[in-house]
Amino acid sequence: MSHDQRFGLQRxxxxxxxxxxxxxxxxxxxxIAYETYxxxxxxxxxxxxxxxxxxxxxxxxxxxxRTGKPGxxxxxxxxxxxxxxxxxFIVCANVLGSCMGSSGxxxxxxxxxxxxxMSFPVITxxxxxxxxxxxxxxxxxxxxxxxxxxxxGGMQALSWAATYPERVARxxxxxxxxxxxxxxxxxxxxxxxxxxxxxxxxxxxxYDDEPPAAGLAVARMAAHITYLSEAGLTExxxxxxxxxxxxxxxxxxxxxxxxxLRHQGISFVDRFDANSYLYITRAMDYFDLAEEHGGRLAxxxxxxxxxxxxxxxDTDWLYPTAESRRVVHALNAAGAAASFVELSSPYGHDxxxxxxxxxxxxxxxxxxxxA
Amino acid sequence: MSHDQRFGLQRxxxxxxxxxxxxxxxxxxxxIAYETYxxxxxxxxxxxxxxxxxxxxxxxxxxxxRTGKPGxxxxxxxxxxxxxxxxxFIVCANVLGSCMGSSGxxxxxxxxxxxxxMSFPVITxxxxxxxxxxxxxxxxxxxxxxxxxxxxGGMQALSWAATYPERVARxxxxxxxxxxxxxxxxxxxxxxxxxxxxxxxxxxxxYDDEPPAAGLAVARMAAHITYLSEAGLTExxxxxxxxxxxxxxxxxxxxxxxxxLRHQGISFVDRFDANSYLYITRAMDYFDLAEEHGGRLAxxxxxxxxxxxxxxxDTDWLYPTAESRRVVHALNAAGAAASFVELSSPYGHDxxxxxxxxxxxxxxxxxxxxA
Numbered sequence: 144m145s146h147d148q149r150f151g152l153q154r155x156x157x158x159x160x161x162x163x164x165x166x167x168x169x170x171x172x173x174x175i176a177y178e179t180y181x182x183x184x185x186x187x188x189x190x191x192x193x194x195x196x197x198x199x200x201x202x203x204x205x206x207x208x209r210t211g212k213p214g215x216x217x218x219x220x221x222x223x224x225x226x227x228x229x230x231x232f233i234v235c236a237n238v239l240g241s242c243m244g245s246s247g248x249x250x251x252x253x254x255x256x257x258x259x260x261m262s263f264p265v266i267t268x269x270x271x272x273x274x275x276x277x278x279x280x281x282x283x284x285x286x287x288x289x290x291x292x293x294x295x296g297g298m299q300a301l302s303w304a305a306t307y308p309e310r311v312a313r314x315x316x317x318x319x320x321x322x323x324x325x326x327x328x329x330x331x332x333x334x335x336x337x338x339x340x341x342x343x344x345x346x347x348x349x350y351d352d353e354p355p356a357a358g359l360a361v362a363r364m365a366a367h368i369t370y371l372s373e374a375g376l377t378e379x380x381x382x383x384x385x386x387x388x389x390x391x392x393x394x395x396x397x398x399x400x401x402x403x404l405r406h407q408g409i410s411f412v413d414r415f416d417a418n419s420y421l422y423i424t425r426a427m428d429y430f431d432l433a434e435e436h437g438g439r440l441a442x443x444x445x446x447x448x449x450x451x452x453x454x455x456x457d458t459d460w461l462y463p464t465a466e467s468r469r470v471v472h473a474l475n476a477a478g479a480a481a482s483f484v485e486l487s488s489p490y491g492h493d494x495x496x497x498x499x500x501x502x503x504x505x506x507x508x509x510x511x512x513x514a
Numbered sequence: 515m516s517h518d519q520r521f522g523l524q525r526x527x528x529x530x531x532x533x534x535x536x537x538x539x540x541x542x543x544x545x546i547a548y549e550t551y552x553x554x555x556x557x558x559x560x561x562x563x564x565x566x567x568x569x570x571x572x573x574x575x576x577x578x579x580r581t582g583k584p585g586x587x588x589x590x591x592x593x594x595x596x597x598x599x600x601x602x603f604i605v606c607a608n609v610l611g612s613c614m615g616s617s618g619x620x621x622x623x624x625x626x627x628x629x630x631x632m633s634f635p636v637i638t639x640x641x642x643x644x645x646x647x648x649x650x651x652x653x654x655x656x657x658x659x660x661x662x663x664x665x666x667g668g669m670q671a672l673s674w675a676a677t678y679p680e681r682v683a684r685x686x687x688x689x690x691x692x693x694x695x696x697x698x699x700x701x702x703x704x705x706x707x708x709x710x711x712x713x714x715x716x717x718x719x720x721y722d723d724e725p726p727a728a729g730l731a732v733a734r735m736a737a738h739i740t741y742l743s744e745a746g747l748t749e750x751x752x753x754x755x756x757x758x759x760x761x762x763x764x765x766x767x768x769x770x771x772x773x774x775l776r777h778q779g780i781s782f783v784d785r786f787d788a789n790s791y792l793y794i795t796r797a798m799d800y801f802d803l804a805e806e807h808g809g810r811l812a813x814x815x816x817x818x819x820x821x822x823x824x825x826x827x828d829t830d831w832l833y834p835t836a837e838s839r840r841v842v843h844a845l846n847a848a849g850a851a852a853s854f855v856e857l858s859s860p861y862g863h864d865x866x867x868x869x870x871x872x873x874x875x876x877x878x879x880x881x882x883x884x885a
Contacts, residue, residue: 165763166761166763167763261765264763265763265764265765322753323753324744324747324748324752324753325744325747325748325750325751325752325753325769325771326739326742326744326747326748328753328769328771328772329735329739329747329771329772329775330739332735332767332769332771332772332775332776333732333735333736333739333775335765336731336732336735336775336776336779337708337711337732339765340708340712340728340729340731340732341711342713357711358711360707360711361704361707361708361711361732364700364703364704364707365704365736368697368700368701368704371697373695373696373697373831376695376696376697376700377695377696377697379696380696381695381696382693382694382695382696382699382802382805390537390800392536392537392538392635392636393636394632394636394706394710394792394796396703397799398696398699398703398799400696400699400700400703401699401700401703404700404703404704404707405703405707408707421765425765428768428769429761431753434753460744460831
């Protein structure tokens with residue numbers, strides 16, 4: 144395996160822009176960090192865009208340069224997988240607002256040559272999609288064979304199909320939703336308040352000092368609970384104690400689930416920027432595809448020739464099956480081609496990232512059948 | 515209405531103890547703040563103990579002296595209500611570890627004449643119950659006509675029936691559980707970490723300075739989401755914006771649900787001690803009635819002559835119906851008399867505190883039928 148295969152082709156584009164934003168402002172230049180796998184076919188018909196989730200990155204199928212961990216979706220993307228560099232030209236870009244090389248609050252503002260921090264414009268899911276479209280123009284990719292995403296990646300996939308219907312042949316939306324509900328917003332707001340309550344946050348201007356690690360860790364812990372099912376937590380941890388025979392009658396991590404959550408919080412702050420967490424959760428909370436189309440979700444897909452595949456998991460309570468079904472109803476009402484399956488898994492929302500032969504079969508079948 | 519009727523009989527007992535604690539230590543003296551309503555009958559057979567929830571207090575049916583708000587359960591307790599001072603001698607005591615007058619981390623340690631802070635012993639639900647038993651001894655109440663509680667109050671009611679079966683004629687357990695699950699523990703741990711991440715917490719020794727209000731507010735916000743159902747949040751707030759026509763594209767509270775949660779967090783810190791929050795959540799996480807009885811829940815109720823009434827709400831995802839059913843199965847296995855009903859409500863866990871004629875009918879019928 145060559146260096147490039149193992150680490151992917153880590154690339155970076157500095158696009159002149161300007162990128163017009165839903166909030167009214169614009170961004171120029173637009174930095175986009177991305178990876179590609181495979182080769183664009185002569186007719187350009189084999190491009191697959193993969194969209195990542197809230198805290199994901201462009202390292203979908205190759206080693207993460209900072210953590211040394213394998214790509215986050217090697218179960219779906221790679222040799223012999225449903226999305227295969229032998230057949231597809233695979234693009235995965237770090238979303239706008241994130242912190243892995245694309246423009247975000249930690250980027251330098253060209254005007255002040257200091258990090259944007261909270262002067263970075265508030266962005267939307269559609270803004271992320273527009274930035275990805277600029278990247279594809281830059282790469283010479285016209286029409287996508289497929290756009291594929293789970294969780295926030297699924298929101299981008301839906302937004303792609305609604306914003307650039309002529310550029311999307313197939314759209315795969317996994318464990319996702321067309322809008323954030325009040326409960327989704329509430330959990331994100333807790334996370335944002337946890338970050339902003341940390342005195343080290345300093346109104347976002349912490350880049351010369353220590354980051355608000357404690358606040359961000361609490362935010363991650365709260366969010367992490369929503370990624371797992373109650374049954375999954377019980378199966379994995381139950382009430383088992385952490386390396387002890389008896390309760391400590393203190394406030395250390397007595398239970399394994401406490402220790403696990405603390406670890407999730409602490410390890411997260413090493414790889415993620417707190418301001419990016421604020422901006423991306425805000426973009427997700429703002430997401431309501433129906434609202435962008437006159438209040439009727441079906442309008443987002445009217446006359447679309449895109450073929451859609453939706454997958455939900457029965458124990459996902461963050462974006463439950465009912466939300467996928469709502470999208471399918473809208474697709475049906477719009478006359479768009481849609482397949483939908485609810486898969487069974489004990490692992491809640493996180494199931495889309497875990498080993499799921501059924502998920503792989505569904506995606507593989509959908510991508511091949513539509514070819 | 516007299517002063518005493520409006521404000522209840524605010525009372526305070528300083529009991530010599532010692533109170534032996536599950537953690538191995540003991541407490542002496544034991545301070546208990548409580549209220550009573552009605553009069554103990556000559557045969558002593560009309561006493562009802564009401565146990566409050568995590569952030570509740572003794573002001574069950576009379577004005578809260580600090581907030582000026584009416585009692586927290588006037589729908590259930592009062593003239594013409596299922597628990598009626600005209601018929602019952604009603605006792606409600608602030609739980610051990612709390613901050614409304616009973617011994618807790620904010621109390622003065624008699625040895626140092628400073629607040630205990632984190633040197634207060636870690637307590638259990640059973641310790642709270644033992645303290646209540648000491649109070650009842652002090653009040654001359656032998657056997658309870660009923661012990662009644664919702665949420666953590668229900669845990670105490672179950673613990674009462676298991677610890678002092680001969681003192682409990684009837685036991686009413688509403689929206690509660692016989693153990694904290696991994697998910698329950700996880701949410702509490704997020705709250706504790708939010709408090710402890712606040713630099714103002716100072717290892718608990720903040721009583722001469724400002725309290726860790728920001729951390730406690732975040733803890734309350736996270737917990738509050740678990741008290742409401744997804745459907746209830748959608749009905750109450752949906753994606754409605756807060757006093758604006760359009761999104762702000764900033765980080766103020768754009769959505770009504772954000773504003774509501776922030777208010778819940780901020781108003782909570784005015785009435786609650788952060789260290790008490792740590793201690794009481796810990797007691798709840800430690801609660802597993804089966805574990806205290808050789809790992810078999812039915813053992814907790816073996817040979818019990820107490821009559822039980824369990825009520826759950828269909829949208830309560832904090833202590834879902836399955837947890838009540840588990841208790842009922844154990845009661846059946848132990849040969850104890852148990853009635854059980856799942857009520858329908860859109861309001862999630864909080865339903866037990868809200869207007870519910872059905873709940874009132876169930877409790878009223880149970881208390882009268884068993885008389």
